[in-house]
Amino acid sequence: MMVKTLKLPEMITEQKLKDLYKEMWLIRYFDEKVDQFFAKGLIHGTTHLCVGQEASAAGSIAVIGRKDKIVSTHRGHGHCISKEGDVNKMMAELFGRETGYCKGKGGSMHIADVEKGNLGANGIVGGGLPLAVGAALTSKMKKEDYVVLCFFGDGASNEGSFHESVNLAAIWDLPVVFICENNQYGMSGPVKEMTRVENIADRASGYGIPGHVVDGLDMIEIMNTVHEAVEHARGGNGPTLIEMKTYRWKGHSKSDAKKYRTREEEKEWREKDGIKRFKETLIDAGVLTEETAKQLQEAANQEIENAVKFAESSPEPSLDSLLEDVYA
Amino acid sequence: MATRQITYLEAVREAMSLEMRENNDVFILGEDIGVYGGAFGVTRGMIEEFGPERVRNTPISEAAIAGAAIGSALTGMRPILELQFSDFITIAMDQMVNQAAKTRYMFGGKGKVPMVLRTPAGSGTGAAAQHSQSLEAWMAHIPGLKVVQPSTAYDVKGLLKAAIDDDNPVIFYEHKLLYKTTGDVPEESYKIELGKADIKREGTDVTIVATAIMVHKAMEAAVELEKEGISVEVVDPRTIVPLDKETIINSVKKTGRLIVVHEAVQRGGFGGEIVSVVAESEAFDYLDAPIKRLGGKEVPIPYNPKLERAAIPQVPDIIEAVKETVKNK
Numbered sequence: 001m002m003v004k005t006l007k008l009p010e011m012i013t014e015q016k017l018k019d020l021y022k023e024m025w026l027i028r029y030f031d032e033k034v035d036q037f038f039a040k041g042l043i044h045g046t047t048h049l050c051v052g053q054e055a056s057a058a059g060s061i062a063v064i065g066r067k068d069k070i071v072s073t074h075r076g077h078g079h080c081i082s083k084e085g086d087v088n089k090m091m092a093e094l095f096g097r098e099t100g101y102c103k104g105k106g107g108s109m110h111i112a113d114v115e116k117g118n119l120g121a122n123g124i125v126g127g128g129l130p131l132a133v134g135a136a137l138t139s140k141m142k143k144e145d146y147v148v149l150c151f152f153g154d155g156a157s158n159e160g161s162f163h164e165s166v167n168l169a170a171i172w173d174l175p176v177v178f179i180c181e182n183n184q185y186g187m188s189g190p191v192k193e194m195t196r197v198e199n200i201a202d203r204a205s206g207y208g209i210p211g212h213v214v215d216g217l218d219m220i221e222i223m224n225t226v227h228e229a230v231e232h233a234r235g236g237n238g239p240t241l242i243e244m245k246t247y248r249w250k251g252h253s254k255s256d257a258k259k260y261r262t263r264e265e266e267k268e269w270r271e272k273d274g275i276k277r278f279k280e281t282l283i284d285a286g287v288l289t290e291e292t293a294k295q296l297q298e299a300a301n302q303e304i305e306n307a308v309k310f311a312e313s314s315p316e317p318s319l320d321s322l323l324e325d326v327y328a
Numbered sequence: 329m330a331t332r333q334i335t336y337l338e339a340v341r342e343a344m345s346l347e348m349r350e351n352n353d354v355f356i357l358g359e360d361i362g363v364y365g366g367a368f369g370v371t372r373g374m375i376e377e378f379g380p381e382r383v384r385n386t387p388i389s390e391a392a393i394a395g396a397a398i399g400s401a402l403t404g405m406r407p408i409l410e411l412q413f414s415d416f417i418t419i420a421m422d423q424m425v426n427q428a429a430k431t432r433y434m435f436g437g438k439g440k441v442p443m444v445l446r447t448p449a450g451s452g453t454g455a456a457a458q459h460s461q462s463l464e465a466w467m468a469h470i471p472g473l474k475v476v477q478p479s480t481a482y483d484v485k486g487l488l489k490a491a492i493d494d495d496n497p498v499i500f501y502e503h504k505l506l507y508k509t510t511g512d513v514p515e516e517s518y519k520i521e522l523g524k525a526d527i528k529r530e531g532t533d534v535t536i537v538a539t540a541i542m543v544h545k546a547m548e549a550a551v552e553l554e555k556e557g558i559s560v561e562v563v564d565p566r567t568i569v570p571l572d573k574e575t576i577i578n579s580v581k582k583t584g585r586l587i588v589v590h591e592a593v594q595r596g597g598f599g600g601e602i603v604s605v606v607a608e609s610e611a612f613d614y615l616d617a618p619i620k621r622l623g624g625k626e627v628p629i630p631y632n633p634k635l636e637r638a639a640i641p642q643v644p645d646i647i648e649a650v651k652e653t654v655k656n657k
Contacts (some may be wrong), residue, residue: 066379069403095405100436101435102434102435102436103369103437105433105434105436106435110434111437112434112435112438114435114438119402120431120435123426124426124427127395127422127423127427130392130393130394130395130396130427131395131396131398131399131427133392133396134397134398134400134407135399135402135403137396137400137405138399138404139401141381141382142353142404142405160391161391161392161395162393164387164393164396165389168387168389168396171387174592201562224519261349278384312442324431324437325436326433326471327472327495328438328495
């Protein structure tokens with residue numbers, strides 16, 4: 001059996017590995033589809049795609065439970081899908097439909113699924129970190145025993161809210177895992193120009209907490225590292241800062257000519273594709289065959305096609321709903 | 329109800345303590361609120377009763393503690409965040425304006441943020457430009473927030489309970505010069521609904537709508553003016569969001585004259601909104617004189633005590649404004 005050949009956290013069963021492979025394709029197909037619709041002008045507004053970054057979302061969220069929570073970012077479609085998000089509701093939200101996660105009022109940057117523990121994407125860079133600290137505070141004060149995974153980017157690590165939040169979580173030993181998805185650019189700003197240290201995780205020592213750098217395209221390494229941090233947090237030992245080196249294949253948002261990076265660099269990263277790598281690992285371990293891999297990929301594609309149909313056939317919100325839900 | 333005299337400051341503390349005894353989800357967080365008792369002493373003695381878990385002393389990190397309050401509220405707690413001076417809301421602005429206020433709407437009605445941000449506002453302590461502002465109009469401008477400005481110890485206690493019970497983010501502005509004022513306050517818990525103005529003094533010649541410390545200045549002016557046969561009605565909105573438009577409009581219909589007084593800088597201040605509400609209402613037809621606004625001068629609050637007093641409306645300014653308004657009575 002494969003589980004003997006791959007060193008993995010206990011909850012990662014053979015079935016879970018297959019599910020994760022499909023989930024990564026769901027994320028990729030979702031965002032590829034969104035990209036196409038934007039290009040065709042079928043969706044308005046803006047969006048931030050995580051094509052290429054599937055592993056950091058899928059791998060991290062794989063090792064937490066249903067009661068655990070996540071705080072996401074503007075590049076958050078993958079996080080939502082991995083936290084058992086409903087791709088129908090997500091696609092409907094991007095289409096601005098009443099059946100969307102936010103009844104068509106939030107759009108790409110504000111998708112949340114509070115009931116499933118997804119405390120929301122966020123349009124403000126670094127805006128989610130303090131919220132994650134607060135959610136972790138509830139866990140501690142009410143003894144609810146859940147852990148919060150707080151996603152943010154390399155850009156957010158230069159916001160004041162990063163410093164304040166990591167310090168606050170550290171001094172209160174809060175059950176939060178700070179996950180920096182370092183995709184090399186804050187919009188157009190290369191991380192090497194915007195940050196003096198080699199690794200953002202090196203900053204962990206400044207807060208007296210553990211810090212780890214992981215290959216953000218290596219599902220196995222991600223799952224093991226996040227699992228360790230989650231256990232650390234659940235044991236009452238406080239936060240960990242994990243940096244995942246990754247890459248976004250697409251531009252920052254729509255209308256990005258990507259003048260700030262070379263096509264060669266893009267090609268190099270694309271060759272390191274996290275999905276392809278995970279497939280090879282699973283085939284080597286005997287979990288997948290080329291055939292089953294193909295079936296899972298196709299099933300993911302079909303789910304996204306169905307989500308599009310759901311979104312397209314859903315009604316627009318009524319104008320009467322404009323003023324609803326400003327106050328509870 | 330058994331009442332006794334306590335200070336405005338004690339009323340804040342009492343309202344929090346009563347709620348914290350009733351509901352374990354209510355807790356306070358803020359800078360120096362532990363053994364120090366807070367910048368103005370409001371939380372003195374509370375850490376001894378409730379312990380450091382529920383009276384959480386925080387680092388000087390306004391953005392993170394505001395966000396921690398929001399995140400904890402979103403997940404089931406009812407936090408009370410104390411900011412030492414209302415000026416420091418600037419450092420927590422993203423969290424309050426972009427997160428707390430909008431979370432529910434952005435999420436399509438899912439999730440709620442039942443939190444109170446309590447903070448002392450206003451000038452008069454010689455703390456100068458960065459510790460003396462009245463920025464309530466900023467907050468009142470943001471859909472999703474509620475804004476409270478109590479003027480008396482009685483109102484503090486009832487409004488703070490309502491704010492804590494409310495399922496929305498509420499900004500609760502305490503006026504630092506009012507902390508030592510006293511009033512009759514019932515011992516037991518009671519609630520004053522947010523959005524209900526209070527007619528602090530009935531009158532027939534002119535309506536003064538005043539907020540926070542200006543309620544007291546308007547009352548002083550009213551006593552003086554009564555000696556000259558001018559009858560002043562003083563309306564205290566108590567909460568500017570939601571605003572009790574009806575009480576204000578009815579008062580103006582009765583008196584036919586309106587003066588709005590607040591400490592905040594007049595330009596862009598909330599007084600302009602109150603005046604507009606009246607001008608757009610049926611009370612417009614009842615006006616016998618132009619409406620007047622009295623607000624802070626367009627300057628940062630200065631240090632020198634004489635200059636500091638001159639920067640905001642004082643009792644003689646109110647008396648003069650009333651006399652001008654009623655001169656054709």
